[in-house]
Amino acid sequence: MSEKLEAMRLELRRGILILAVLTALRQEQYGYSLRKALQEVQIDIEEGTLYPLVRRLESYGLLNSRWSNEEGRKKRYYQTSTKGEEILEVLKSDWQQLNQSILNISEAV
Amino acid sequence: MSEKLEAMRLELRRGILILAVLTALRQEQYGYSLRKALQEVQIDIEEGTLYPLVRRLESYGLLNSRWSNEEGRKKRYYQTSTKGEEILEVLKSDWQQLNQSILNISEAV
Numbered sequence: 001m002s003e004k005l006e007a008m009r010l011e012l013r014r015g016i017l018i019l020a021v022l023t024a025l026r027q028e029q030y031g032y033s034l035r036k037a038l039q040e041v042q043i044d045i046e047e048g049t050l051y052p053l054v055r056r057l058e059s060y061g062l063l064n065s066r067w068s069n070e071e072g073r074k075k076r077y078y079q080t081s082t083k084g085e086e087i088l089e090v091l092k093s094d095w096q097q098l099n100q101s102i103l104n105i106s107e108a109v
Numbered sequence: 110m111s112e113k114l115e116a117m118r119l120e121l122r123r124g125i126l127i128l129a130v131l132t133a134l135r136q137e138q139y140g141y142s143l144r145k146a147l148q149e150v151q152i153d154i155e156e157g158t159l160y161p162l163v164r165r166l167e168s169y170g171l172l173n174s175r176w177s178n179e180e181g182r183k184k185r186y187y188q189t190s191t192k193g194e195e196i197l198e199v200l201k202s203d204w205q206q207l208n209q210s211i212l213n214i215s216e217a218v
Contacts, residue, residue: 004169005196008127009203015121016207023211026218041213042206060113087114094118097151098125099208102132104150109135 017045019095021053022088025063028079054078062087126154128204130162131197134172137188163187171196 024037035050057063062084068075080088133146144159166172171193177184189197 005199008124008196008200012124012128012200012203013207015117015124016211018117019121019211020214023214024218037214037217041210041217043210043214087117090114091117091121094121095211098122101150101152102125102128102204105129105132105146105152108146108150109133 016095017043017049017053018057019088019091021050021057022062022080022084022091025078025080025084028077030068030075030077034078057084125204126152126158126162127166128197128200130159130166131171131189131193131200134187134189134193137186139177139184139186143187166193 020038020041020043021034024034027037029037031047031051031054034054035045035047038045038050054063058065058078060083062081063078064081065076065078068077129147129150129152130143133143136146138146140156140160140163143163144154144156147154147159163172167174167187171190172187173190174185174187177186
């Protein structure tokens with residue numbers, strides 16, 4: 001069972017990650033600092049999952065990005081775009097509705 | 110964008126569905142009455158999605174089921190099993206943690 005349970009837990013988490021990333025990136029971050037910011041709120045996400053997700057969101061136009069040269073090292077900074085903010089509002093509202101649904105069904109049974 | 114937005118909204122919803130179904134089935138239901146119970150809490154899910162999910166959860170041993178003959182029609186009733194209750198507790202706790210994470214990150218930025 002534990003394998004299937006893990007799959008279900010991942011499924012639960014996956015949908016939330018986009019919401020978490022778009023929210024976190026209202027403050028500009030580069031890959032590593034974003035990962036740390038998520039860890040601080042107990043969302044532990046591997047680089048191999050986070051970075052492709054960030055690039056995907058950027059390719060959708062939900063993030064702006066820029067290169068910065070810091071102490072000879074190039075870093076790519078990301079920030080939620082105006083379009084990203086709009087999508088975030090939709091997802092947040094869905095999330096709140098889903099929360100309410102789960103609460104209501106818990107009370108009903 | 111609307112197609113990608115819909116995909117993201119679905120992803121957000123998908124993880125929750127298992128939680129919703131295991132919760133709803135603490136009260137015994139057959140397919141149609143389960144669908145109605147979910148609709149009552151604003152979770153509108155097509156038969157083509159719900160019924161395979163229910164069969165999947167049953168195959169994992171998370172639901173018990175029995176056939177009932179009502180007015181000449183056979184109905185299959187489902188109810189969350191002891192194992193299902195255990196899994197539900199894990200997923201619920203994950204869900205609460207994720208909720209807290211999203212709240213915390215919203216406050217941090």
